[in-house]
Amino acid sequence: MITRLAADLAWVAGHWDDLAGLATPGTRRPYRAPMLTADQREERDQAAWLERLERTPDAIGASPAPVPAGVLDLLVDMLADAAALADDVALEIHCPTLPPPSSGFASAWPYLDFSARHLADAEQAADTWRGTIRGMVERTARALGLIYDGQRLTAVCPWCRGVTADHPEGGQATWVVRNLLSRQTCGHGAADRRWCPECPTLIAVVCDGGSCEPPSKDVGTWIRGRPAWPWTEWEWLADRLDRAAV
Incomplete structure (x- = not known):
């Protein structure tokens, strides 16, 4: 640790x-879609509604900071x-x-x-x-805007449809980015294999919903009983996600 x-x-x-x-x-910030809970989204909507309600013709116009x-x-x-x-x-x-x-x-x-x-x-x-x-x-x-170990993706798994024990209705974001080498030592002098330029990268998207069981032809590998797709398969995975959304 x-x-x-x-x-x-x-x-x-x-x-x-x-x-x-x-x-x-003038520096452009990377965009990343926010992951909001239902309560957070409702709070934002309420704040926006109040702002519109209090707006008057005499109000000072907004200007970017x-x-x-x-x-x-x-x-x-x-x-x-x-x-x-x-x-x-x-x-x-x-x-x-x-x-x-x-x-x-x-x-x-x-x-x-x-x-x-x-x-x-x-x-x-x-x-x-x-x-x-x-x-x-x-x-x-x-x-x-970097991908990091533990990042939860704003996508619904096309196989389990985001079904979890707490949300049997589905629709949950169950895909998590995992660095499968994060706890392994490095033989090239680096303190951690994640940051060693000589070690092979082994980043994968893992579905941690708990009930996801895609057919074997659609799974790159399994990590602790969970389906996972290494980064070399992400282009295929993105296409599969797009086809499921149609």
């Missing part, structure tokens, strides 16, 4: 400049998490903490790099930081 968490931190640190670049005016507020919020939140994590790691291993950020928009790279390098020395407490680290990976990947 330590190797994986340290690699996650190193991955986020490596993409920090890309994240900060999103705050440059030079930098999307969501990007600034992301950078500030990520910096705060990274700095807090670095402090916790330093206290756990009894070494001096890093100086606090000079501002809310300082680079988080020094704090991420520090935690990645010293996480193994704080192994006993590492499990308490797993959620924070995983959250940083997911937020970074979403902001940059």
Whole structure:
């Protein structure tokens, strides 16, 4: 687990400049369809309805901000998490903490790099930081439009139709991207095979609905009893999904 968490931190640190670049005016942000629950969608619809209700001819017109507020919020939140994590790691291993950020928009790279390098020395407490680290990976990947281990796809499986134990009516997003090498060590000197340029990539889409049983001719492989399609089959899988939607 330590190797994986340290690699996650190193991955986020490596993409920090890309994240900060999103705050440059005129930078085009990658689009990713939001995954909203029914309650979240209803909340958004209600807010939009109230905004239209309160709009008057004298209201000031809206104008686009030079930098999307969501990007600034992301950078500030990520910096705060990274700095807090670095402090916790330093206290756990009894070494001096890093100086606090000079501002809310300082680079988080020094704090991420520090935690990645010293996480193994704080192994006993590492499990308490797993959620924070995983959250940083997911937020970074979403902001940059990257495919990441654990990403849930906004698609309904054409074989099980999104049927799960909690939603027997179907329609649920059951496809998840999995890096099947994420927990394996690397023989080329990398801390994690996911980030080693010499190791073969083994990324797959896995249907985790629990009741999906496609015919054998339609399944690339099976992972822990769940049907999976390696990335080399994604073009075929996308075509199969398009044909099911017709």
